[in-house]
Amino acid sequence: MEKTKDQIFQGVRECLVNALGVSENQVSLDSSLVKDLGAESIDFLDVVFRLEKTFGIKIPRGDLFPENLLTNPAFVKDGKITPAGLTELKRKLSHVDFTQFEENPLVSRLSDIFTVKMIVDYLFEKTSVKAKA
């Protein structure tokens, strides 16, 4: 049966609490994983492992959080994501709204896109497809 976004949020919050050692009330849809919840690089993998177990799905590496993008000189120049990099980001992360980020695509702002809402939207899409299959 298809899960509601609220049900998904509950599961995501539990994963984040366990992976990042934060309290439940710190986690809201708008929370940034890095700025608000203190996630570091390995935490993203930890979060993925826990989401996979909680939701019984396989999340291909790089599907939820992009990998190796910032090491490609075609995608990053002078501390900004290039147009080619943005295209690649949108291709990889079709579940993310880049409108705000595009206004000033600084690499240092990239972590802002990784929010709890982004994970919930991704899982909603993913679990809906699974439920319909």
Add this chain to the structure above:
Amino acid sequence: MQSVADLKVSTNGRKRLDGKVAIISGGSRGIGDAIVRKFAAEGATVVFTYNKNKESAEKTVKELRGLNAQVECLPCSIQDSKSVQDVIDKTIEKFGRVDILVNNAGIIRDGLFLTMDESAWKDVIDTNVGGTFLFSKAVCEHMVFQKKGRIINMSSVVSKIGSVGQANYVASKGAINAFTKALAAELASKGVTVNAVAPGLVATEMIENVKGLAGDLTKRIPCGRFADPEEVASLIAFLASDDAGYITGQVILIDGGLSLQSRR
């Protein structure tokens, strides 16, 4: 060699590894056998691998089970990722978790570098470094998920001081030291510690190959003797225990002072 009668609880009657599940690669002889016995004595559930020594491995299992230890042995080719994964899967299927990994399995194929062929280089690097990589990779996800784990890699004093005729082996152990530090940095925040133990000369069968030189070698060791395998096993048991939770990324020499390079 530790006898069955020596299978006893260590410090202060406390079993340091009670309730822990440990995987030890290459546990059928030498230092590996001592680690298996030490871990069993410390209360751990032990799964150890062997490559060719099935008979010896099964004998150890029978012996330790007779003492109420929970011990399993599994065949494993540590250069083969499927074979390694199989060990991890079977351990988790049976015991539900992996708390400790000891990357002990290793080989030597000694020879002067000028005559060392590519296969001798590749074999040693692929087994010693590749095996350490494959086992660590296979347990990492579980340990990160548990938010706790211990990985202990087997290095050697030669990674610090070099050794004639062992360019491949020395390179493999140097790589293991560097790998230990890198992995420790990555996993520290997840409660997983990664350390390496670098023994000097240990009284094992492997060292029998250079028995003729033993007299000369002993003179180079400030402590004046080879290590007993049990001494190395004790250090590893300590690093695997909760007592060592704040030690990570270290290469700990246990060499009787050999690396001091002073003569007696």
